[in-house]
Amino acid sequence: MPTDTKSHPWMALSAPGAIDAMLAEIGASTVAELFEQIPQDHYRKTPLDMPPALTSEMELRRDLVTRLKRNGDCEVNLSFLGAGVWQHHVPAVVDEIVGRTEFATNVWGSYQSDHGRNQAWFEFSSQLGALLNLDVVQLPVYSWGCAIGHAMRMAARITGRSKVLVSQLSDPERLSVIRTYCQPRDMDGSIEVVTLAADPATGRLDLEDLKAKLGDDVAAVYFENPAYLGTIESEATQISKLARAAGAETIVGVDPASLGVITAPGDYGADIVTGPVQPLGVHMQCGGGAGGFIASRDEERYVRTYNGFLVSIAETQREGEFGFGLACPHQNSYGMREDGNDWTGNSTYLWAIAAAVYMSLLGPEGFAELGRLIVSRARYAARLLADIPGVSVVWPDGHFKEFVVNFDSTGKSVAEINTALRTHGIFGGKDISDEGLNLGQSALYCVTEVHTAADIRRLCDTLKEVLA
Amino acid sequence: MTRLLEFHAAKWDEPIVMEMGRPGGRGQIFPEPEAEVSKAVGADLIPSNMARKDRPELPEITEFEAQRHYLHLSQMTLGMMGVSLFGTCTMKYNSKTSEYATLRPELAEVHPYQHPDTLQGVLSIFHDFDGILQSLSGMDQFIFQAGGGADAAYTMAIIARAYWADHGMLDQRTEMITSIQAHPCNPATAAAAGFKIVNLPLEENGYPSLDALKAAVSDKTALIMINNPDDMGIYNPEIKEWVRVAKEAGALCFYDHANFNGVMGRLSARELGFDACMFMLHKTFGAPKAGGGPAVGAFGCCDALAPYLPCPVVVKSGEKFILDNDRPKSAGKVREFWGNVPQVVKAYAWTRGMGAEGIKLASDISVVANNYMDKRLSEIPGLVISNPEISVNRMEMTRWSFAPLCEETGVGTVDVANRMADFGIDPFWMSHEPWIVAEPFTPEAGELWSKEDIDLWIDVIAQITHEARTDPEMVKSAPHNQPIAQVKGDVFEDPEKWAMTWRAYQRKTGAIDRTERRRQ
Ligand SMILES: Cc1ncc(COP(=O)(O)O)c(C=O)c1O
Numbered sequence: 001m002p003t004d005t006k007s008h009p010w011m012a013l014s015a016p017g018a019i020d021a022m023l024a025e026i027g028a029s030t031v032a033e034l035f036e037q038i039p040q041d042h043y044r045k046t047p048l049d050m051p052p053a054l055t056s057e058m059e060l061r062r063d064l065v066t067r068l069k070r071n072g073d074c075e076v077n078l079s080f081l082g083a084g085v086w087q088h089h090v091p092a093v094v095d096e097i098v099g100r101t102e103f104a105t106n107v108w109g110s111y112q113s114d115h116g117r118n119q120a121w122f123e124f125s126s127q128l129g130a131l132l133n134l135d136v137v138q139l140p141v142y143s144w145g146c147a148i149g150h151a152m153r154m155a156a157r158i159t160g161r162s163k164v165l166v167s168q169l170s171d172p173e174r175l176s177v178i179r180t181y182c183q184p185r186d187m188d189g190s191i192e193v194v195t196l197a198a199d200p201a202t203g204r205l206d207l208e209d210l211k212a213k214l215g216d217d218v219a220a221v222y223f224e225n226p227a228y229l230g231t232i233e234s235e236a237t238q239i240s241k242l243a244r245a246a247g248a249e250t251i252v253g254v255d256p257a258s259l260g261v262i263t264a265p266g267d268y269g270a271d272i273v274t275g276p277v278q279p280l281g282v283h284m285q286c287g288g289g290a291g292g293f294i295a296s297r298d299e300e301r302y303v304r305t306y307n308g309f310l311v312s313i314a315e316t317q318r319e320g321e322f323g324f325g326l327a328c329p330h331q332n333s334y335g336m337r338e339d340g341n342d343w344t345g346n347s348t349y350l351w352a353i354a355a356a357v358y359m360s361l362l363g364p365e366g367f368a369e370l371g372r373l374i375v376s377r378a379r380y381a382a383r384l385l386a387d388i389p390g391v392s393v394v395w396p397d398g399h400f401k402e403f404v405v406n407f408d409s410t411g412k413s414v415a416e417i418n419t420a421l422r423t424h425g426i427f428g429g430k431d432i433s434d435e436g437l438n439l440g441q442s443a444l445y446c447v448t449e450v451h452t453a454a455d456i457r458r459l460c461d462t463l464k465e466v467l468a
Numbered sequence: 469m470t471r472l473l474e475f476h477a478a479k480w481d482e483p484i485v486m487e488m489g490r491p492g493g494r495g496q497i498f499p500e501p502e503a504e505v506s507k508a509v510g511a512d513l514i515p516s517n518m519a520r521k522d523r524p525e526l527p528e529i530t531e532f533e534a535q536r537h538y539l540h541l542s543q544m545t546l547g548m549m550g551v552s553l554f555g556t557c558t559m560k561y562n563s564k565t566s567e568y569a570t571l572r573p574e575l576a577e578v579h580p581y582q583h584p585d586t587l588q589g590v591l592s593i594f595h596d597f598d599g600i601l602q603s604l605s606g607m608d609q610f611i612f613q614a615g616g617g618a619d620a621a622y623t624m625a626i627i628a629r630a631y632w633a634d635h636g637m638l639d640q641r642t643e644m645i646t647s648i649q650a651h652p653c654n655p656a657t658a659a660a661a662g663f664k665i666v667n668l669p670l671e672e673n674g675y676p677s678l679d680a681l682k683a684a685v686s687d688k689t690a691l692i693m694i695n696n697p698d699d700m701g702i703y704n705p706e707i708k709e710w711v712r713v714a715k716e717a718g719a720l721c722f723y724d725h726a727n728f729n730g731v732m733g734r735l736s737a738r739e740l741g742f743d744a745c746m747f748m749l750h751k752t753f754g755a756p757k758a759g760g761g762p763a764v765g766a767f768g769c770c771d772a773l774a775p776y777l778p779c780p781v782v783v784k785s786g787e788k789f790i791l792d793n794d795r796p797k798s799a800g801k802v803r804e805f806w807g808n809v810p811q812v813v814k815a816y817a818w819t820r821g822m823g824a825e826g827i828k829l830a831s832d833i834s835v836v837a838n839n840y841m842d843k844r845l846s847e848i849p850g851l852v853i854s855n856p857e858i859s860v861n862r863m864e865m866t867r868w869s870f871a872p873l874c875e876e877t878g879v880g881t882v883d884v885a886n887r888m889a890d891f892g893i894d895p896f897w898m899s900h901e902p903w904i905v906a907e908p909f910t911p912e913a914g915e916l917w918s919k920e921d922i923d924l925w926i927d928v929i930a931q932i933t934h935e936a937r938t939d940p941e942m943v944k945s946a947p948h949n950q951p952i953a954q955v956k957g958d959v960f961e962d963p964e965k966w967a968m969t970w971r972a973y974q975r976k977t978g979a980i981d982r983t984e985r986r987r988q
Contacts, residue, residue, distance in 0.1 A: 008826055010561045010754075012918035013833045022840045022919065031832045034839050034861045035734070037703035044736035049603045051596065053823020060821050061565050064813065068574040070589030072582065081579040084804050091496055093531060095571065097538040102547035104756045105562050107554045108897070109546055112950040113477070113889035116544030117759050122970075123485045129969035130486075130525040136968045139760075142615030143803045153660075176801040180626055186639055187629070187662030225518075234515040263518050285570070286590055287580035287805025288762060288812075290615075298972050300963050309760075312966040313484075313973050316953040317945070322484070323955035327966040333618075333656030335901055338665040343656035345618030346750060348808075350758035353538070360485050360534045361495035364523040369498040371520075372511075376501035379509040398515060422583060430581050453502040 008055060072427075074284070078455055079427035082402050082446025083228070084144065084173055084276065085284045088257060089450055094281040094357045098350055111325045117353070118324035121311045124352040127359035128280075128293060131259040131367070132273055133266030135298035139309040140277045140291040140348045145174035147274035147292030148222060148253060149181025150342055154272060154294075154305040155220035155249040156191050157341070164251075165213055165221045167205055168195040171228040172435050191219065203231040203395045203404075205239060214246040220272075224253035225262065229437075229444060230378075230402030231395055232262065240269025256280055256293075256355075257448075258400050260367025261375060272296045277351045281358025291348035307332055307342040309349075370449055374401045378447040381456045385445070388464055394439060401448050405429060408440040410467050418443070420466040426459060472931060473924070475550075475892035478543040479951045485527050485537055486970040493528035525971065544951040545759075551921045552894035553841075555865045555910030556651075556699050558729045558748075558834075562756035566817035570810035580805040584790050590809060591789030594782040597816040604827075605725070605745050606738025607768030612749075612807030613778050617726050618653030620746035620765025621693060623778060623802050624722045625661035627744070627769070628691040630776040630799035631720065641690035645714070647676050649700070652900055654693040654724060663690055670904065674702040674855045681710055685717040695724035697731070699899070699910055700854045701838065701862030711741035720744070720773070728752045729914060730835045730864030733828035737768075744769035754818030755811040762808040764815065778802055830915035834864040837913035837922060842866050844926045845911075850876060850933045854905045865912035867905050874907045879936035879943050881907040886954065887935070887946035891928045 007015040013022065019031065028034055054060040074087050081087075097103065106117060125137035141147050152164045164182065166175070175193075182191035197209040205223055214221070221243040225233045233239070240250035252270040254262075257279040265273045277291035278284070296302035303310065312327040333340040362370065378401045386393045390410035393403055407414055418428040429443035447456065500506070512519070529537070552559045570576065575590060584591065598610045614620040625644070632641040644658035645666045655665040666684050668676035675698065685692075692714045697703040704710070711721045723737040723745035729752050737745040749755045750763040757763070769777065776799045780791035791806070822830060839861050845851055850873030853866060874880040885895035899908035913922055935943050945954065959965035967973035 008822070008829070010563070010821065011826075011830060011833060011915045012921070013837060013915065014826075014829055018919065019833065019836055022836050026836070026839050026843050028839070028861075031836060034835050035863075037697070037705060037860050037863065038731070038734070039705050039708075042705075042708060042740060043734055044606075044739050046606070046736065046739070048733055048824040048827070050600050050824040050827075051820065053826055054820045055823065055826065057563075057565050060563075060817060061569065063820060064566060064569040064593075064817055065572070065574075067589045067592055068569060068572060068813075070592065071574045071578055072586030073573045073575075074577045074579055074582075075573040077586075079579060079582075081581050083581065085579055085581075087577065087579070091531075093495075093535045093538075096535065097542065098758075099567070099571070100539070100542040102542040102545040102549060104567070104758050106545055106547035106759045107552065107557050107559065107757045107894070108760075109895045110886050110889055110947070110950075111955040112886065112947045112952050113546040113895055114759075115951045116482075116541035117547075119482065119484070119544075120538065120541045122968075125968050126484070126486050126970035127526055129971055133522075133524075134969075135972040135975070138968075142619060142761075143805075145801070145804045146615070173801070173804045177804060180800040180802055181660075183626075183662045184629060184633060184638065186633075188642075188664070189662055232515060232518055234518050236518070259520065259524065261514050261520055263520050264522070264524070267522075283571075283576035284579050285576055286578040286587070286809040288807065288809035290804055290808075291762070298963075298968070303963065303966075303968075310966075310968050312960055312968055313970075314959045315956045317956065318953040321952055323952045325955050325957065325960055327960045327968060329960065333652045337652040337667075337901065338655035338659035340652075340656055342660045343618050343622065343653055345653050346616035346757065346761040346763035348615065348762050349760035350762060353759075356485070357534060357538050360488075360527050360529060360537070361531060363489070363494060363496075363526045363528045365492075365494060365528070366496045366498065367524060367526070368520075369500075372513075373498050373501055375513045376505050376509055376511075379513055380501070380505040383508055400514075418583070422586070427579070427582055427586075449498055453505050 077425045077427050078458065080429045080445045081427050083430045083444055084171060085287055086279055086446055086448060087284060087450055088279050088448050090281050090283055091361050093361060094354050097357045098354045103353055111323055115323060118311060120353045120356050122313055122324050124356040125311060127356060131256055132295050133264035134273060134295045136303060137293060137295040138306050139311065139352050140293045141308055142347060143290040144274060144276040144292040145177030147294045148174060149178050150307050151251045151272045151274050151294055152182060152191060152220055153342055155251060157305045158249060158301055159219045161217050161219035163192045163194055163218050165194050165196050165218060167198055167223060169198045169203060169229055169437055203229050204233055204235065207235060207238060210242060214242055214248060216247060218246055218248040220249040220251045222251045226255055226258060226400040229404050230399035232398050232400060236268040258371055261371030277355050280355035282351050282354050291351040303328060304331060305341055308344040373449045377451055378403065381447045384456060384460045388460060390467060402444055402446045404439060404442050405445050406440055406442045414441050414443045417466060421462060424462045426462055472891055472927060476949045477951050480540040480544060482537060482540045484970060488533060489527045489529040491528060493530060495529055495531040495534045546889060546894055550892035550894055551917060551925050553911040553913055553925055554894060555897040555912035558751040558912060558914050559916060560754045560914060561916050562754060563817060563821060566814040570813050575810060588789055591782055593813055593816050595784055595789050597812060600819050601747060601766055601768055605768050606736040607745060608771045609774045609781065610766050610768040611777050611781055612764050612766055612812045613803050614765035614767055615803050615808060616761055616763040617746060617748045617765040618657055619802055620767045621653045621724065622657035622661065623767045624744055625658045625663060626799040627773055627776045628720050629661055630797060631773060632690055634797055640688060643688045643690060645684050645689055645692045647694060649698045650693065650695055651724060651726065658693060674700055674858055675704040678706045678709055682713055685714055685719060687718060689717050689719040691720040691722055693722045693724060695727055697727050697863040699865065699867055701866040703863055708740055726751060730831055732831040734831060744773055749811055749815035753815035755814040762811055764808050764811045780806055833915040834913060838862060838864050838866060841911060841913055841922060848930050848933055865910055867899060867908055867910045869905045870907040873933055873936055877936040877940050879940050881909050883944050884932050887932050887943045888928060889950050890947045893925060893928050
């Protein structure tokens with residue numbers, strides 16, 4: 001590579017002569033000499049085949065923006081998609097803070113040099129703990145599904161049992177991750193995933209089936225509040241009592257955006273709580289905003305089974321001063337390799353900071369208002385949709401921001417309807433017809449605080465036109 | 469020696485956010501539902517037994533107070549504001565152009581379940597970037613679902629599981645072989661996937677011997693997982709033979725290509741014989757680390773393993789890009805959706821900004837810079853290189869040791885790391901567990917830093933070793949101009965004292981809030 005060409009803006013030592021000067025100091029005459037460890041027959045034979053370089057920022061930006069503009073987005077279009085990633089309002093201050101280069105590019109220093117970031121992490125756990133009414137919150141893992149997977153493995157470690165119970169109406173996306181984490185039956189340490197019947201009238205867990213399946217081999221019962229199909233599990237206390245009586249852990253998945261209006265899981269007997277971080281101020285980013293938290297009571301039997309980073313407040317050598325550090329650092333895979341709890345690594349910690357800023361902006365009143373606004377508008381949308389001939393809402397009451405809309409009587413498939421809606425700039429709800437849920441031609445609609453009454457009317461008017 | 473720059477970190481004596489604010493303070497307001505909405509649905513829409521009755525104990529502050537508080541916290545994070553030669557993590561410039569591009573609504577406000585016709589822009593980036601990684605590795609297909617390097621290792625483990633199950637041999641192929649020097653995520657993820665772990669020890673050449681491998685492989689071996697070069701900067705010259713031996717025994721071979729920076733454009737994982745590999749986009753490919761993610765472990769494999777890949781896989785069909793979910797043999801998902809999309813876009817942007825020539829130049833520079841560092845570090849008394857008897861030039865990073873200094877002065881690697889921050893230099897990476905080298909530190913210069921940056925970094929090390937001899941207490945009690953003094957570690961293993969939330973802290977200490985504290 002010639003060193004006398006233009007130097008590259010991202011590499012100081014690409015400046016003319018810079019490498020040669022270094023070589024001279026090392027006492028080497030060629031770069032190749034420094035690669036002496038690699039045997040000749042290891043070098044690749046095929047040349048690199050890459051598109052031309054775009055070394056000027058101008059050209060690079062043009063390429064990125066031109067490509068991204070080929071996407072349709074949920075600001076230009078009116079979207080009712082949810083199911084694990086939801087369109088919520090992201091306050092501008094959150095964008096500013098997560099964009100700060102100190103937060104965006106840091107890696108791992110000392111507890112002192114990372115103090116600000118560590119405090120932001122602790123504030124994530126503290127504020128989320130206040131929403132959940134729980135004392136321990138781990139920094140987020142990769143996603144909600146991964147959080148559930150780890151929580152189930154925690155429960156298996158705690159109880160020494162190897163079966164978990166989940167609703168038959170689970171999200172197939174999360175369930176696929178859960179099954180991965182619970183691993184195949186014929187391997188060491190596998191956990192069997194057994195589905196529980198749901199009450200067709202309400203979408204909630206069938207408690208009789210739960211009682212029948214709870215035995216001394218069950219490590220945990222998992223349910224969500226609100227659940228995949230939007231329903232609120234109003235018998236939560238009952239479920240956790242039944243689980244406890246059988247010696248099983250109660251694992252709950254919650255949407256943190258609901259916690260201003262829905263009871264904190266710490267108050268209805270949940271032992272381990274999981275949920276998505278994305279609703280707390282993280283853009284959807286085509287799924288790149290995913291992150292999943294795990295929380296529990298502050299008991300050693302839980303704390304000692306976490307897989308990742310637990311940030312604790314601590315004193316410093318200076319009187320009256322706080323610092324932060326990792327609690328129980330030796331129990332994870334950094335400390336114990338294959339003998340640690342599952343594994344950990346780079347995760348989604350920037351979203352912990354986004355969520356910390358978001359929660360501090362909303363405060364208790366903000367969460368209450370947000371919850372009321374979402375549930376009101378979602379219920380309104382359900383009402384209006386149900387008034388359209390041929391359209392019905394499967395469980396019209398008792399849901400939070402998502403609900404199931406059935407189109408069986410329209411004679412059209414969800415796929416056809418969504419294609420037609422798209423030509424009107426509307427992204428209809430997620431097609432759940434092929435998910436084995438026995439709900440016919442149905443779609444999961446999501447309505448949040450970003451959807452105004454006018455948006456909802458526009459959806460209904462367009463649907464009428466499309467179905468006519 | 470160059471004069472060391474004066475530095476002092478920002479210190480704001482910032483309260484915990486939970487202590488801030490006043491009753492009724494607001495940072496965000498949401499409108500009341502429209503009249504037509506309230507009229508139609510009424511109030512109290514949550515079943516009464518599930519309606520929240522308590523007020524969550526969150527701060528009540530203004531929008532400005534939230535902004536200022538978190539800006540202060542960012543200022544009390546050294547980040548890459550000084551010189552960060554954090555080994556094993558390949559610190560790079562994270563381009564603002566790509567950062568800003570991904571903040572546009574055309575990506576930020578995009579849903580993964582949108583119809584693929586409305587995702588052609590981002591899918592084209594995935595597809596073309598897949599092609600670039602294919603070229604760099606020789607693999608046939610990449611996916612980006614894994615949320616980090618460890619998650620890509622986990623992806624390998626579950627693909628091996630699916631592969632052996634499909635061949636009816638999962639009950640026989642139960643072992644994963646790796647080196648004790650491999651990143652902990654390799655054994656940890658394979659164990660979490662249900663495999664038994666065989667760790668090969670290092671021998672005098674700095675890597676496990678071929679004989680040890682031969683003794684370990686058998687018809688029980690499901691896969692081997694290995695990185696090369698390792699974190700000592702040593703390249704295992706027998707790696708081709710390793711792969712041949714392992715494959716002869718029927719095992720799958722996975723190349724943990726996290727240490728790719730020194731060999732970019734020189735090696736092809738596939739040509740070395742590997743079946744699969746992973747690249748860390750938040751490391752080698754210029755996406756930011758963000759203090760620990762969002763990250764991406766790009767997982768690539770050969771055609772024989774492609775049927776087992778987690779779905780969806782981005783493929784081109786005619787003129788369109790589609791999400792292929794139709795893989796009946798798929799191992800299942802490691803994470804929801806298709807990956808940390810903005811990070812993939814940034815990594816694509818990095819490869820485009822560099823081009824093939826730039827990438828090769830970066831690899832040259834990173835190895836030249838590391839050897840320059842080795843030269844200068846070797847001139848500082850009290851330091852010793854790992855495997856001192858191995859005299860070859862190291863690759864893109866080298867593990868060093870403060871063992872002689874520690875013996876002489878009592879100042880060890882943790883002390884030096886703490887002291888470095890006093891000069892505005894990010895504390896270095898020491899080593900993964902187990903510490904094979906005593907008092908370790910592992911610098912990696914990469915291609916970003918200038919000679920002046922590298923010299924400054926080394927001058928600071930030299931200065932601290934000097935201080936260790938003249939004023940060891942000062943070093944041991946460092947840092948002295950960071951936002952806080954040394955954190956006391958006693959609470960971290962003590963269930964009575966650890967506190968992972970403010971509510972736990974208050975419960976355990978009966979803590980009073982800051983206003984009270986100040987009054988006392
Ligand atoms: C060699 C190697 N493999 C794997 C990993 C794991 O990557 P991550 O932290 O993204 O999970 C690392 C991390 O630095 C590494 O150095």
